[in-house]
Amino acid sequence: MxxxxxxxxxxxxxxxxxxxxxxxxxxxxxxxKPSSVANPRTEGQVDQRSKFSTVLQFLQPMTDFLRVGFKLYANRMTQFNAAMSYNLNNAVTGAYPNFMIDYASALVTRGNLTGAANGAATSPSAGNVEATWTDNSDSGSARATDKALIVLLNTTRGEAVFTTAGPARSAGSATIPVPSEYSGEDVEVFLGFVSEDGTKVANSVYLGSVTVA
Structure with a gap:
């Protein structure tokens, strides 16, 4: 004393x-006397850092794509940070240390434009992945001139192939070439749309995992 x-x-x-x-x-x-932190790495902190790392690994390969996909939500933050925030809160599944991305719940584009209908993905020929959808131009805010936003995520390599100016919604399909070394590897396919004038974006739809021919 x-x-x-x-x-x-x-x-x-x-x-x-x-x-x-x-x-x-x-x-x-x-x-x-300097204050001390009893446990600077609490269970909650470690848990959150692991989730953050999981989402970061998912989104980093498509950073440039997210500048279009999340541009409507970049309020006082970057498009990438907006995507991080959404997916951190909605797309992580599992328990520490085995967190994973629930692709069906993830979004790589976000907005109120009417989304894709009956989307599907295949690899019909070597070095190509094809995304297909039903032309729903007369549904909600959808227009025939909306442009497809497509991402092919290769989690094995930590790479992504994408387009922010794909075919029009009315086309009903898009073929995306991928590097020849992707042959036999899986890519996760996402499809969204952006209006012709760029002012509206649709929520992306996960089309599934495709093995590249």
Whole structure:
């Protein structure tokens, strides 16, 4: 226990609260005891960091694509951070340390434009992945001139192939070439749309995992 021998301005010895007093060569001194964190790596902190790392690994290969896909939600933050926030809260499944992305719940484009209908993906020929959909131009806010936004994510390589100016919604399909070394590897396929004038974006739809021919 500390004592104050000569009032608040002098003669402190020992510890009073987080203040430690003493004397050195006849000179009274005070110093603040540094605060300590009992557990700087709590279970909750480790859990959140692991989730963050999982989403970061998912989104980093498509950083440039997200500038279009999440541009309507970049309010006081970057498009990438907006995508991180959404997917961190909605697309992570599993338990530490085995967190995974639930692709069906993930979004790589986000907005109120009417989305794709009956989307599917295949690899009909070597080095190509084809996305197909039903032309729903007369449904909701959809228009025939909307452009397809397509991402092919190769999680094995940590790479993505994408287009932000694909065929029109009315075309009903798009063929995306991929590197020849992707042959035999899986890609996760996502499809969204952006209006011709770029002011509206649709929520993406996960078309599934495709093995490249």
């Amino acid at each position: 500390g004592k104050i021998n000569q009032g608040i301005l002098g003669g402190v010895s020992g510890q009073v609260g987080n203040v430690i007093g003493g004397t050195w060569k006849g000179i009274d001194y005070l110093r603040i």
